[in-house]
Amino acid sequence: MKKLLDLIYPRTCVHCDHSITDETSDLPYCRGCWETIRPLTGPQCSICATPFPSPSALSHSPDHHCAECREDIPAFSRAFTPYPYEGILADAIQRFKYQKQTSLAAPLAGLIMEQLTTVQFDLVAAVPLHPTRLRTREFNQSLLLAQRIARFTQVPLLIDALNRSRDTLPQVGLSRKERAQNVRRAFHLSDPTPIKGKRILLVDDVYTTGATLREGSKILLKGGAKEVIVAAVTRMI
Ligand SMILES: [Zn+2]
């Protein structure tokens, strides 16, 4: 049916108007546009993946940590936030999150997985949305991504254990201290049993300041997880 519809009404890329020739693709973009999404390649903090402005930061110590991690070491051991929030990817995230184009979940999860090939984990978890926000958005975008990652990697998905206790304000414009304050006690674990001794991949869509993922990781570690690795499709820089 989809093939037939494509023949009658050829789909065109929402960005450049070229026709989409790959009829198996769910993407609203042509291949050329989608392939403009490239991972960050420069030097970055070995914990939180903050890009460093100059490679000299790493020339003497390859494990160099950013100022924020040195001041306040995160509960997660590593962050994978490979793609900058710009261009086609920023557009895709907007469509996914706010225009409910949930068919983007699989290709967006695919982008994360390309960068996680050597990472070991035993459970996949999503950053939970507060129920009020879930009601207005109708789905948790992080959970859709986590589901795809769990399915592709055949690693179990943690469901309903990590919950949002209260809604938080947007983090933009807050100082580091205020951000930590804002997310404090934002999460709770309803059942720590499934996470005991597990290495957890905690998934979010966008890494903005890291405060939410720091707090979520802290709760998981406190609950008995062995390690928390965080992953987000994209990073605000
Ligand atoms: Zn295009």
Ligand SMILES: [Zn+2]
């Ligand atoms: Zn760092």
